[in-house]
Amino acid sequence: MPMAIRGIGPVGAFGAGLDEWRATLKGERKVEPELIAIETEQGACNLPVFRASTSPLKAIIKSRELRRLDHFSKLALLGALLACEDAGQTLISERTGLIVASAYGASATTFSFLDSVINDGDVLASPTLFSNSVHNAAAAHIAKYLNITGPNLSLTQGHLSVPMALITAAHWLTEGRVDAVLCGAVDEYCDVLGYCWQSYLNRKTTTTRKNLNPDLKPCGPGEGSLFFWLSRAEKTNTPYAYLEKIEQNAPEPTNKTLNDTVPLISSPNTCHNHLESRISQRKKYLQQDLSQYLGALPIITAFDLAVAATMLSDQTLYSNKPLRHPQSLPFSGPAICCWQPDYETSRKPLTGNCYWITNRVNL
Amino acid sequence: MSISGPAIVSQPGKQVTVTGIGALCATGLDFERAFTALFEKRREPSAPRRFDLEHPTIYPVFELPPSPLDSEDENQPWLRTSRLALAAAREALEDAGWGDGKGLSQLKVGVCIGTTVGGSMNDEQFYRDFRDGKNPGLKPIDRYLRSNPAAVLAQTFNLHGPQLTIVNACSSGTDAIGLGASWIKSGLCDLVLAGGSDELCRVTCNGFISLMISDHQPCRPFDRQRNGLNLGEGAAILILESKQLQKRRNQAAKASILGYGSSCDAWHLTAPHPEGRGLSQALQLALNNAGTKAEDIAFINAHGTATQNNDLTEGKVIKSLFPRTPFFSTKGHTGHTLGAAGALEAAFTIAMLQSGKIPASAGFSEIDPEIGLTPTKCCENLDGHLALSQSLAFGGNNGALIFGLDGAEQ
Incomplete structure (x- = not known):
């Protein structure tokens, strides 16, 4: 069943909200990553890190209500609130579901909790830090703030976190459990992650985990959140776009399977160069490299799909790294296909997740 | 679009049967032993064996009996949580007649696993070394990244369907089974390995002690004197399987999953809604989904952690919706196994339906007047063929599953 994307809430190093998002897609933003000193076995270096600010939350929620939330939950809450605002839909508590996907969870808070144990001893471990380190704390904060009492799911599945969140949202809508789903993904930077990132980079191996291994894409780690407001497709009230289907273990689309669909290659969080060389053999393609605005994120798929939805809604192909298309080409659709190869498996030929996003569906 | 209407989620779809169970916990390293022990009076939580805690009081835990799974060899490919899940999965596949699982690669097979510890990057020694500037090696990180429980099972059995690790705290196992069932109902999968797994770890123990909800005695679910939970692992x-696949294989079904409901209190990070608003909602959804009524439920395998808040809230809801239905908690035998709890209790629920008897609620002796209900005090014979297993969780999550003996579909 196609899902209507009715709202988008993006948060990243580029900023927060749709104005910042569109400016970024148009190439009007230049993001300077923060340089963070990292000491590894191979010596010291400055790692470029794409941090995201949650300061816009202060204009929405009283500081008092935010004081117990950690950075991870704030990132998620900000993305969720922006998606709700953008959708402009009435939220009916029991008929709305909430899904929060994350590859690593609130890792900074987890290590802060360990700090409390190491610094002060087991007896003085911090209950507040422990509470916020639990994987579903962010979803609990969002549900409480927005009074979402429908099904509530937190999940972690590495680079598959986002497709599994979307598949679950589609199931809930199809089953009639809910009428809308606030579905998003969030990940944060922490010092340990930076250390691992740089250590993997130093290791210069392609056999280790590529989510943390920037070997083929040396941009630096990022953080952020992106939420969608999703509902069933309907004849009236045109949304951004429809997520028509998600194919798992799908082969790379060919010109024949693509037909009139534009293949979008955005923010390849794994083997950028490999993908680029493969896709250049296609007769048409579009590349939107978000990594210069976001850094590398295991949940980048959510941003990829937001790129596609925004382009279909704006009828404009935004490309900040055009190889054959000029920037901001007029575009009337009908569809965009995002294919994300799964480099985590050794399957040959390479397969991946294929997302088909359209601006019209047959109802 | 219309967003009003009744919250009824009963829908046609493929029937979901349970054909195999594998489980391990403090009461046994295989499901038969784990289940049988629920009917015995013996329960022996003790200080953690695999790690030390520095508290003036011992907080007992329900740890797995010693076994090769305890090996902490640094070359172990996976975290203990995933090793436990794998052991349970192997037993379940064997039980379902799939042997070593090799025949599964021709089917659409998904994996849906609940956990808490299994999703957390919290290696304490690595972090201590990192803090001390010792530039620790990345083996613990490699192992963490390799150890996503659903991915471990999918890779081990060469499965190509959806894989999902749910981190809904204490309702993770229940939600994993509910979502796995929906994959079959929709036709996304022919078969799903669904359940939960969690290991005892120092970080979690310290966390629960810091919240002041751990008892220094064996836990007493629903008892007036209850004073908190004991953590467990398993x-x-x-x-x-879809009914079609189960019939085609001529494999006996243990039970059917008839209903699933989930909800969120949207109330407090660590405390349930005082009137059980979210739990009532999840239960009503599960009943609607199953197309049945509260009075048709033969027994309730309750969450029953033995914390003041959980048992009071849960007791109020049971009293309101199921005033005459027998209920109990098995956590007095297993401890609170967190992400595994819902799955473990679902497995026990099915076995109780099959055996026709339910156990005493271990640890209970005195009625709590605030709850006003008494859980089972001795082994009872069953009258009925539908049962409910329910979970409440940190963050206000609630999940409920309704099982029926095969052939009990409405």
């Missing part, structure tokens, strides 16, 4: 995996 795993349980159910083999869910």
